[in-house]
Amino acid sequence: MDTAGSRGARARRGTRPAAPRNRGVEKGSEKGAARSPSRVHVAGESPSGAATPRAPQTDGPPGRGSRPARRAPAAQELPASGAEALPAPRSRAPAARAPAAPRSVAAVPDGAVAAPARRLPPAADALRLREVLSRLSLAREDVSEAATLVNLVVLHLVQAIRSKDSCFSSIERRSAGSYYEQVKISEPNEFDIMLVMPVARIQLDEADDTGAFYYVSFKRNPKEKGWLKFLEEDGKLSAFKMLQALRDIIKQEVKNIKDVEVTVARKKVGCPAITLQIKNPPSEISVDIILTLEAQQSWPLSTQGGLKIEQWLGTKVRRDMRFRSLYLVAKQNKNEKVLRGNTWRLSFSHIEKDMIKNHGNSKTCCESDGPKCCRKRCLKLLKYLLEQLKMKYPKELEKFCSYHVKTAFLHSCVMWPNDSDWHLGDLDHCFQQCLGFFVDCLQKSQLTHFFIPQYNLLSLEDKAKHHFLSRKICQELNNGFPVFHENYSAP
Structure with a gap:
């Protein structure tokens, strides 16, 4: 690797090192396999019909001292109207020089x-x-207008839901999805809203071998007797029954929202969300309402080896995240032998939002x-x-x-x-x-x-x-x- 002094000398001379010659990579060579995949791309397909770009190293993150090889420099760009100007790559090589010869493929x-x-x-x-x-x-004004409409509708619904059913009296709104992660694209026309219900002393039993789907039951009889109507004969908490009760309340209550036209979309098979359509001429806004259980307890064993962010965000951040609440959303497990609609799927949307925002x-x-x-x-x-x-x-x-x-x-x-x-x-x-x-x-x-x-x-x-x-x-x-x-x- 070049020293800092040699890089500075090359920059002053206006030159750059010659491109490395193509070299075959010995089988099992770690050095060749660790090269960045973006330096080499596919021009065709394999006989099996699958395209064959170079695959990145997947055994683990590179050492902190290592960096992917840099690309040829890009020309300085003038920003489009209203767009943020992005700096040119840091290479000081003259733009007129021909690009370096591509390296040979190290791994497929x-x-x-x-x-x-x-x-x-x-x-x-x-x-x-x-x-x-x-x-x-x-556009900032479009986002503001859409968010105002969504907040108006959701606030009305949350207040109504709390008053209509004692089991839903403690629900809270949580924001999720790309809009709140600040990675929404094109139009502010889709929002995800989680309606979170705190639950205490629940037992989780795996519904399949994925480690993502669970049956939920209470370790003790809940103090609120209204929960009993959502339990199956075997004591399992039915996601289907709870979702249906919530949908019925919302369908009735949207009729009472003034000054905004809101409808409930038809239920989609296997979809855990209740979708609202809010008229916002000349288009409409889609809002997914997601029923979510929040449990203050340890994450299941299936998550033990996940969230491997120690080298990225740090060991302490990982530990703090794993101490946060466990979320479960009402989601049908397609692998269930008898489709009863009483399974719940782990959700980490609140953790994902924090990782993307504080990345x-x-x-x-x-x-x-x-x-x-x-x-x-x-x-x-x-x-x-x-x-x-x-x-x-x-x-x-x-x-x-x-x-x-x-x-x-x-x-x-x-x-x-x-x-x-x-x-x-x-x-x-x-x-x-x-x-x-x-x-x-x-x-x-x-x-x-x-x-x-x-x-x-x-x-x-x-x-x-x-x-x-x-x-x-x-x-x-x-x-x-x-x-x-x-x-x-x-x-």
């Missing part, structure tokens, strides 16, 4: 054939990503007077890429959701834990790094839940769909993301 997914490496992206690629981000920025390895990252990183920008681009592809291929990609890319993003933050790995001027490099990890997960049909290591978010039954999405992502990557500039209407 199991069973795949290495494809020729793609050239390093030109400066225009970085400029296009910044232009896309400027279009995704939400720095150093405690000053992205604060008003602190250094800026591109983590949130990468997450926005990942969400937008999946959203656009889902609109283009609705049937093929119907089983994918933003939580898949959000989980891949959190794993990427663990793999590259330092703020210096996410320098604001290296947006294109970091975005492709995240994409490389996500594509590798798709090709292997293995995306581990961030908090529950035994839970795979990609069902092995859907391997063909996973490979389809990986191919489409690689096509976009190798062609400068044309889907970012195509317009589709929601299916």
Whole structure:
């Protein structure tokens, strides 16, 4: 690795070191396998039909002293109207120089054939990503108007729900989702609101082998006798019965909301949310109401090996997070032999929100007077890429959701834990790094839940769909993301 003095000398001379020659990587070489995936990309597909980008190292985060290799410099950009100006990458090499020769492929997914490496992206690629981000920025006045309407409706409903059923008398509102994580894209037209109910002395029994779904029962008879109507014969607390009672109250109460037109959307099979549609001409706002239990008790054993953020956010932060309340949302388990609707799924949305908002390895990252990183920008681009592809291929990609890319993003933050790995001027490099990890997960049909290591978010039954999405992502990557500039209407 160059010393600080040699780097300064090169900068004064206006030169940079010669590009390394292509080298074959010996099998099992750790040095080759640890290289950043964003330096090499796919030009074709494997015989099995899956695209074969270089996969990132997944055995653990790199050492604090290590950094991914830097990309060729991008040209200085003039910000779009209303957009934040982003600095150019820190490389001092003259922009007119030809890009360095790409390195040879160091690792490919199991069973795949290495494809020729793609050239390093030109400066225009970085400029296009910044232009896309400027279009995704939400107008402040639109956000304010939408949030005011949502707050008005939710406040009315919470007061009514508390008074209509004694079991719901202690519910509290909690905000969740991309809007409150400050990574919402395009329009402020979707909000997630958790209605949280405190419960005491509950017992959790695993409903399957994922470690995510549980049956809930009371260790002692609850003091509030109204809970009895929500219990099954075997004493299990029925998520279906509670969700139905809450839906009935909301359906009646929306009729009493003045000055705002609110309707309750039809129930979707397997969806844990009660969806409200709020008219806001010329469009409408969708609000997902999510029934949530809050228990002040230890997290289940299935979470023991998850939340591996020690190198990223620190051991103390991890310990403090694991002492926080346990959330369970009313969610049907599809693997249940008899579908009774009495299962609950662990939820960590409150923890995810805090990690994304306070994402720095150093405690000053992205604060008003602190250094800026591109983590949130990468997450926005990942969400937008999946959203656009889902609109283009609705049937093929119907089983994918933003939580898949959000989980891949959190794993990427663990793999590259330092703020210096996410320098604001290296947006294109970091975005492709995240994409490389996500594509590798798709090709292997293995995306581990961030908090529950035994839970795979990609069902092995859907391997063909996973490979389809990986191919489409690689096509976009190798062609400068044309889907970012195509317009589709929601299916």
